[in-house]
Amino acid sequence: MKITVDHEKCCASGQCAMLAPDVFEQREEDGLAVVLLAEPDPGLHDAAREAAAYCPTTAILVEE
Template identity: 45%
Template sequence: MRVSVDPDRCCSSGQCVMAVPEVFDQSEDDGVVLLIQARPPAELQSAVRTAAGICPGRAISVQE
């Protein structure tokens, strides 16, 4: 799995950070998503898919 984010689409809701704080964070300046791990380990992949699905801005992309 490879994860990418589009900061221009991020609406700073923080849903991704709450779902998988090991993979996502937010900028302290504006709350925009920051990607910590582009290739998360297998045990986090299901949670990353969930985070992508609940992102209101559709800013998270997952490639299997």
């Protein structure tokens, strides 16, 4: 799995950081999503998928 965030689409809602805090965080200066683990361990895959599914602007791309 590989995860990326399109910062042009990100609206800084923070859903990803709340749902998958081991995979995402928010930048302090503008709240945009930051990927902490672009290739997370299998144990984090479900959380990463959930974060992508709940992203209000579909800014998170998960490549399987």
